[in-house]
Amino acid sequence: MRRFRTGRYHPERLPRCLQPVCPTAAVESVLCVDPCELAARGKRLLLLDVDNTLLGWKGREVPPDVARWVRAVLQAGLKVCVVSNTKRPRRLKELCQALGVPFIRDRFKPSRRMFLLAMERYGATPEQSIMVGDQLFTDVLGARRAGIEAIWVRQVSDREFLGTKLSRLGERILRRWLDRALEEDA
Numbered sequence: 001m002r003r004f005r006t007g008r009y010h011p012e013r014l015p016r017c018l019q020p021v022c023p024t025a026a027v028e029s030v031l032c033v034d035p036c037e038l039a040a041r042g043k044r045l046l047l048l049d050v051d052n053t054l055l056g057w058k059g060r061e062v063p064p065d066v067a068r069w070v071r072a073v074l075q076a077g078l079k080v081c082v083v084s085n086t087k088r089p090r091r092l093k094e095l096c097q098a099l100g101v102p103f104i105r106d107r108f109k110p111s112r113r114m115f116l117l118a119m120e121r122y123g124a125t126p127e128q129s130i131m132v133g134d135q136l137f138t139d140v141l142g143a144r145r146a147g148i149e150a151i152w153v154r155q156v157s158d159r160e161f162l163g164t165k166l167s168r169l170g171e172r173i174l175r176r177w178l179d180r181a182l183e184e185d186a
């Protein structure tokens with residue numbers, strides 16, 4: 001699998017037109033996101049992508065360590081909501097039931113709609129919300145368009161939907177720019 005540089009981003013180092021697709025950080029896995037740190041920063045709502053963020057594309061079971069991490073987020077006092085535009089609603093429902101978290105399925109990201117619906121449902125402001133996902137042009141851009149901070153995670157596996165593979169080509173180009181704003185982990 002391709003190298004994935006992790007660290008914190010400084011969007012102010014980027015041209016203004018690229019700032020909407022700049023995440024706060026890039027991490028190896030959702031497990032690197034510290035629930036207590038989110039709560040300490042005033043976050044109240046965690047929005048999550050599913051495919052290649054929590055589990056592999058078309059996966060049927062959330063790995064136990066990921067399920068434990070979701071429980072830790074809930075225990076830290078945050079609401080958790082999955083935002084997905086999957087074409088397999090039954091699978092989404094089963095995964096979310098297993099995790100014990102609700103979901104919103106609506107228009108394709110980067111539409112802001114799911115993000116706005118989630119904030120409305122949980123009475124959270126954009127500043128109190130945070131998105132975690134594996135794609136720049138859907139998860140990160142959609143969240144940023146709704147004024148929400150986004151954390152970019154390394155995709156769980158290389159297997160993915162054809163459209164996503166095309167989007168990854170764009171990501172690779174964009175990444176060269178984003179790297180200029182990255183303070184890489186030691």
Ligand SMILES: [Mg+2]
Pocket residue numbers: 049050051052053133134135
């Ligand atoms: Mg995804």
